[in-house]
Amino acid sequence: MRSDYLLSQLDVLEAESIHIMREVAAEFERPALLFSGGKDSIVMLALAEKAFRPANIPFPVMHVDTGHNFPEVLDFRDRRVAELGVRLVVASVQESIDQGRAVEETGRWISRNRLQTVTLLDAIEENRFDALFGGARRDEEKARAKERVFSFRDEFGQWDPKNQRPELWNLYNTKIRRGEHIRVFPLSNWTELDVWAYIERENLEIPSIYYAHEREVFERDGILLAVSEFLPRAEDEHSFVASVRYRTVGDMTITGAVTSTATTVSEVIAEVAATRITERGQTRADDRTSEAAMEDRKREGYF
Amino acid sequence: MDILRFATAGSVDDGKSTLIGRLLFDSKSIFEDQLQSVERTSRDRGEETTNLALLTDGLRAEREQGITIDVAYRYFATPRRKFIIADTPGHIQYTRNMVTGASTADLAVVLVDARNGLTEQSRRHAFLATLLRVPHLVLAVNKMDLVGYDQGVFERICAEFSAFATKLEIQDLTFIPISALHGDNVVERSANTPWYDGPSLLHHLEHLHIASDRNLIDVRFPVQYVIRPHASSDPELHDYRGYAGQVAGGVLKPGDEVLHLPSGFSTRIKSIEMAGTQVAEAFPPMSVTLLLDDDVDISRGDLICRPNNRPNAAQDIEGMVCWMTADRPLAPRTRLVVKHTTRTIKGIVTDLHYRIDVNTLHRDESATQLGLNEIGRVRMRLTQPVFADPYARNRLTGGMVLIDEATNATVGTVVITEAH
Numbered sequence: 001m002r003s004d005y006l007l008s009q010l011d012v013l014e015a016e017s018i019h020i021m022r023e024v025a026a027e028f029e030r031p032a033l034l035f036s037g038g039k040d041s042i043v044m045l046a047l048a049e050k051a052f053r054p055a056n057i058p059f060p061v062m063h064v065d066t067g068h069n070f071p072e073v074l075d076f077r078d079r080r081v082a083e084l085g086v087r088l089v090v091a092s093v094q095e096s097i098d099q100g101r102a103v104e105e106t107g108r109w110i111s112r113n114r115l116q117t118v119t120l121l122d123a124i125e126e127n128r129f130d131a132l133f134g135g136a137r138r139d140e141e142k143a144r145a146k147e148r149v150f151s152f153r154d155e156f157g158q159w160d161p162k163n164q165r166p167e168l169w170n171l172y173n174t175k176i177r178r179g180e181h182i183r184v185f186p187l188s189n190w191t192e193l194d195v196w197a198y199i200e201r202e203n204l205e206i207p208s209i210y211y212a213h214e215r216e217v218f219e220r221d222g223i224l225l226a227v228s229e230f231l232p233r234a235e236d237e238h239s240f241v242a243s244v245r246y247r248t249v250g251d252m253t254i255t256g257a258v259t260s261t262a263t264t265v266s267e268v269i270a271e272v273a274a275t276r277i278t279e280r281g282q283t284r285a286d287d288r289t290s291e292a293a294m295e296d297r298k299r300e301g302y303f
Numbered sequence: 304m305d306i307l308r309f310a311t312a313g314s315v316d317d318g319k320s321t322l323i324g325r326l327l328f329d330s331k332s333i334f335e336d337q338l339q340s341v342e343r344t345s346r347d348r349g350e351e352t353t354n355l356a357l358l359t360d361g362l363r364a365e366r367e368q369g370i371t372i373d374v375a376y377r378y379f380a381t382p383r384r385k386f387i388i389a390d391t392p393g394h395i396q397y398t399r400n401m402v403t404g405a406s407t408a409d410l411a412v413v414l415v416d417a418r419n420g421l422t423e424q425s426r427r428h429a430f431l432a433t434l435l436r437v438p439h440l441v442l443a444v445n446k447m448d449l450v451g452y453d454q455g456v457f458e459r460i461c462a463e464f465s466a467f468a469t470k471l472e473i474q475d476l477t478f479i480p481i482s483a484l485h486g487d488n489v490v491e492r493s494a495n496t497p498w499y500d501g502p503s504l505l506h507h508l509e510h511l512h513i514a515s516d517r518n519l520i521d522v523r524f525p526v527q528y529v530i531r532p533h534a535s536s537d538p539e540l541h542d543y544r545g546y547a548g549q550v551a552g553g554v555l556k557p558g559d560e561v562l563h564l565p566s567g568f569s570t571r572i573k574s575i576e577m578a579g580t581q582v583a584e585a586f587p588p589m590s591v592t593l594l595l596d597d598d599v600d601i602s603r604g605d606l607i608c609r610p611n612n613r614p615n616a617a618q619d620i621e622g623m624v625c626w627m628t629a630d631r632p633l634a635p636r637t638r639l640v641v642k643h644t645t646r647t648i649k650g651i652v653t654d655l656h657y658r659i660d661v662n663t664l665h666r667d668e669s670a671t672q673l674g675l676n677e678i679g680r681v682r683m684r685l686t687q688p689v690f691a692d693p694y695a696r697n698r699l700t701g702g703m704v705l706i707d708e709a710t711n712a713t714v715g716t717v718v719i720t721e722a723h
Contacts, residue, residue, distance in 0.1 A: 005554070005586045006514050009306045009385040018578075018590035019549040022528040026603050026645070050578030051547075051590070054540055055532040138376045145375045164373065165713040166399055166627050168406040170549065171642050171704045175711035189387055191378045281336030 010198055017044075017186040018051040019170055020149060024131050024184050025051075025058050027174040031131040031184075032089065034303065035061040035081075037073035038249035039206055040135030040187055042080075043195050046204055047186060048133075049084060060087040062132070064120050066112040067094040068230045068252045076207040091123035111253045117302045121157040124181060131174075131182045134303050139191045140280055143295035149188045155179040157301030183303075192279050196272055200265040210268065212245045212260040223256035247272070247279050304380070307508060310389040310404040310437065312428035313414030318445045322414065322483035323377060323390055326505065329490045332379035373397075374404045383509045393424055398431065398661065398676035399627040402716060405435040406702070409513045412441045412504070417450045417480075421463050423662040429464070430661055433471040434623060434678070434718060436698060438516040441477045443504060447496065448482040454498040470664055472695075479504050517587045518697050522553030522561070523614065524607040525644035525690075525700070530592055545576065545592035546601055551644065551699035552692075553609070555585045555593070562610040563599050564690050569610050570597040587699075604646035606690040606700075614700055616688035617722030620650075623659075624673065624681045628707070628714040632672035633681070639714070640706040643689040644699065649708075654682040683717070691722035 035041045081088045096102040102115040150172040216227040218239045231253045244257035262268040313319040341357045377388040389404030411432035450456045457480045487493035530545035576592040585591040641650040658670035658679040694701030705715035
């Protein structure tokens with residue numbers, strides 16, 4: 001027998017993610033895939049396409065729209081969804097605010113990041129979704145490093161980190177009661193570099209803001225933020241034009257850019273491989289609130 | 304580059320967090336902001352040195368109490384391999400978490416403090432690793448610096464462990480003397496242990512041959528999902544019926560004669576697709592879609608194998624159970640939901656043969672029930688057959704999880720020894 005039945009790390013990760021997606025499609029009645037237009041959800045959507053080919057993806061795609069998105073990313077979202085012929089559900093934070101379900105934050109760190117949770121949970125209830133795919137990875141953050149692939153949420157959408165269901169082999173417990181749901185993370189075992197390597201290997205299109213471009217930015221607490229109508233600036237926060245790219249794509253008010261000259265995927269990979277700062281540490285203002293900022297948000301029902 | 308998954312077992316006192324911290328640090332997998340955050344927290348808490356355990360203890364309660372509660376997954380890569388570490392807590396009250404971490408591991412690292420020698424805990428970790436049939440075991444004798452890098456100490460611990468190991472079915476055992484704190488034999492061979500001629504831990508992890516650990520002989524393909532493109536405008540797809548799943552054993556090729564269970568009907572593989580593209584063969588752990596020559600009624604929960612090599616369609620299961628809930632005990636007459644491969648059915652515990660003391664391996668045959676984190680040998684009767692192999696033969700067709708009918712919680716796991 002041949003002794004080299006070896007798969008590359010990307011093949012193994014892809015096989016695991018596809019298995020997870022098919023498991024959800026087989027066992028849940030109303031799953032949906034959370035799609036932000038960011039690189040992780042792009043990979044997730046590509047995997048969903050592969051998992052069910054030649055059939056269509058058997059679930060809709062949902063975007064929680066903060067109203068503070070990068071326009072390049074929204075364009076990309078609409079184009080990709082049209083190509084795949086999947087149904088897009090947009091849950092709007094602005095609508096939650098208009099309906100009085102959520103209250104806009106004020107002050108210097110104005111952000112709709114936390115408000116997304118309200119919109120997300122309302123949309124889950126309204127659409128009666130019982131499983132939601134999220135693109136979160138365990139290498140991103142220490143609370144996420146502890147989370148299961150199939151992560152149970154109670155009827156309030158809450159995560160209880162001390163009472164998680166044991167997960168053995170490739171057997172996932174999908175049992176829930178009405179009103180509860182499962183967040184499913186098919187990219188749990190992928191690292192940032194795996195995601196980039198997969199984008200390169202599969203030649204996946206990603207929004208232009210992931211590549212170096214000229215942008216008007218200003219610096220706040222060591223993070224380079226885009227000048228936009230959504231984010232008030234102090235008088236001493238002077239803007240300047242720099243060559244930057246985004247390492248993560250989220251709400252414009254909290255997502256920082258990194259200075260870069262990388263204009264191709266391989267150049268981005270070279271920069272990512274050389275960096276000594278984590279992706280969230282470099283670019284996410286939302287995780288700087290406290291040591292347990294992510295855990296606290298997740299408990300409330302965040303992504 | 305392939306992937307090696309390994310589980311680490313041992314308490315904070317054994318230096319497990321320091322070891323993981325060193326592997327991550329020396330492979331440049333710890334980032335500056337993570338290190339700064341840990342340094343800041345250590346300083347705020349008045350600790351003299353940077354507490355690397357804070358890197359892995361991700362939950363608020365863990366940091367507050369200074370203990371590891373749950374499995375944390377860590378990632379690092381060298382030019383040779385990507386590594387996934389399941390960092391499992393050491394205390395007996397977290398046995399279920401170690402079982403979880405070990406279920407998918409290719410290798411387990413059990414840490415022993417050179418000053419204390421083998422403890423109940425190290426024996427328990429080795430037992431759980433072999434129960435879950437982790438194919439490779441490393442006994443890392445840590446804190447060699449504190450015993451003056453004494454060869455005699457190392458050899459005494461190795462001999463003691465070897466004697467204990469004869470009671471276990473360990474497939475591959477390696478002893479490595481290390482100092483996680485100083486880095487001896489972790490990444491590089493150490494000049495402090497000239498009497499040791501084995502590899503460093505990282506070298507061992509990088510070069511270990513794991514491809515043959517998978518079962519490439521017995522074809523096992525649990526059908527997970529049937530792909531039928533509905534309302535397709537493409538007439539060629541009108542009759543498309545693809546059986547999607549992840550190969551659990553063996554090598555499948557187009558043209559192979561295969562057998563469908565439960566029907567017993569034989570047919571041939573017409574083609575194998577991966578993501579819509581035809582492939583020449585499929586083997587574990589590939590996720591593929593099989594197209595068959597004949598139109599057989601096949602659905603989720605069925606299994607495809609070879610006509611002359613089939614698993615037992617079993618309704619009576621003998622196995623070792625690890626009970627994972629404090630809400631209620633497992634005892635004869637306990638009814639449960641059982642998940643085996645892609646099949647979910649019901650079952651009842653008919654006998655509890657014995658409870659095993661995970662520290663001494665003593666079998667207590669007078670036991671009438673199992674509590675949280677207890678392990679015992681049971682017999683179960685299932686409402687419908689499962690297509691099962693002994694776990695020793697195949698970890699995927701030989702394992703089951705148990706779910707509480709009322710609460711939907713995952714309450715236990717079974718490693719199958721016999722299936723009838």
